[in-house]
Amino acid sequence: MNLxxxxxxxxxxxxxxxxxxxxxxxxxxxxxxFRDGKQALDFLLAxxxxxxxxxxxxxxxxxxxxGWEFLDAIQSExxxxxxxxxxxxxxxxxxxxxxxxxxxxVIGFLEKPLRTDSCNYIKSLPELLPFFxx
Amino acid sequence: xxxxKEDEERLRLLESVILNTTDGILIAENSDSLDYQIIFVxxxxxxxxxxxxxxxxGKSPLDFFVADPSGNELNxxxxxxxRCEPCNIVLxxxxxxxxxxxxxxxxxxVFDGVGGYKHWVYIQRDVNDRxxxxxxxxxxxxxxxxxxWIQSHVVRAxxxxxxxxxxxxxxxxxxxxxxxxxIIEAIASSANExxxxxxxxxxxxxxVQNQSSQ
Numbered sequence: 001m002n003l004x005x006x007x008x009x010x011x012x013x014x015x016x017x018x019x020x021x022x023x024x025x026x027x028x029x030x031x032x033x034f035r036d037g038k039q040a041l042d043f044l045l046a047x048x049x050x051x052x053x054x055x056x057x058x059x060x061x062x063x064x065x066x067g068w069e070f071l072d073a074i075q076s077e078x079x080x081x082x083x084x085x086x087x088x089x090x091x092x093x094x095x096x097x098x099x100x101x102x103x104x105x106v107i108g109f110l111e112k113p114l115r116t117d118s119c120n121y122i123k124s125l126p127e128l129l130p131f132f133x134x
Numbered sequence: 135x136x137x138x139k140e141d142e143e144r145l146r147l148l149e150s151v152i153l154n155t156t157d158g159i160l161i162a163e164n165s166d167s168l169d170y171q172i173i174f175v176x177x178x179x180x181x182x183x184x185x186x187x188x189x190x191x192g193k194s195p196l197d198f199f200v201a202d203p204s205g206n207e208l209n210x211x212x213x214x215x216x217r218c219e220p221c222n223i224v225l226x227x228x229x230x231x232x233x234x235x236x237x238x239x240x241x242x243x244v245f246d247g248v249g250g251y252k253h254w255v256y257i258q259r260d261v262n263d264r265x266x267x268x269x270x271x272x273x274x275x276x277x278x279x280x281x282x283w284i285q286s287h288v289v290r291a292x293x294x295x296x297x298x299x300x301x302x303x304x305x306x307x308x309x310x311x312x313x314x315x316x317i318i319e320a321i322a323s324s325a326n327e328x329x330x331x332x333x334x335x336x337x338x339x340x341x342v343q344n345q346s347s348q
Contacts, residue, residue: 011295093286111294113301
């Protein structure tokens with residue numbers, strides 16, 4: 001099964017850096033880049049295929065639709081159960097972790113920037129392990 | 135046996151405590167069929183409440199305590215009176231002129247020596263300053279939390295970018311074997327150091343926050 005990766009961050013430089021890390025570490029050869037939650041949501045509404053999997057690397061603080069609003073918005077969509085989300089923020093607050101527990105899609109937390117060890121962490125998450133077992 | 139004179143002196147001494155304390159004191163008496171009526175009020179209570187001695191004597195002590203919005207504190211006091219048990223409550227009271235102020239009330243029944251409780255003593259302490267102090271501290275904590283948020287999110291955002299870029303540069307350098315690695319490593323270690331400092335500040339603030347909320 002194909003794993004699509006969506007990188008969602010309002011900092012353009014960060015999306016480019018994360019793209020490099022995600023491709024270099026062979027998580028996904030061609031990730032999609034979005035600068036806010038609205039763009040990512042619109043993409044999923046239009047392009048989501050039920051025979052593929054989607055991993056969203058989601059920033060929290062963004063204009064238009066921030067990370068929490070994005071998570072709220074997807075709950076009623078047909079892909080809600082299938083979507084996997086890793087929160088990637090400037091700083092992981094303990095309060096954010098508590099809040100994230102209420103969203104079943106959130107499977108992990110990372111601090112910016114993504115580095116090789118953060119990519120290894122993503123690949124080791126139980127939900128994603130099947131895609132990287134080679 | 136103490137002499138009458140010694141007894142009188144001792145009583146005068148005890149009375150001076152009630153008269154001179156900055157705490158407001160009420161003594162109420164249960165006169166047969168009637169509810170508790172105030173039979174004594176000290177100068178501090180008169181000053182605090184804004185009522186005159188004449189307005190206070192003969193009334194029920196409860197007439198001088200305004201219920202908090204939930205009514206919980208005053209109900210606690212009423213329950214205690216019914217059960218003849220001492221009680222300690224904090225509530226926002228109102229002076230005669232309408233001005234509100236925070237008080238702590240300790241109320242205690244006085245055993246009459248023959249199996250009953252004929253009197254209640256109410257001691258009212260002005261805790262306005264303490265309350266204001268507490269509110270100022272809460273406000274300060276809130277601001278501290280905001281600072282921590284700015285530290286962790288806003289300040290760290292460009293730093294995260296630097297760290298990512300340096301990672302990339304190191305990578306390219308290794309590939310092309312250009313020898314300015316030392317400089318880049320110095321940038322990387324500075325960025326990491328800054329990262330550590332911010333983390334420590336955030337951690338410290340969270341600790342303060344947790345301690346104050348316990």
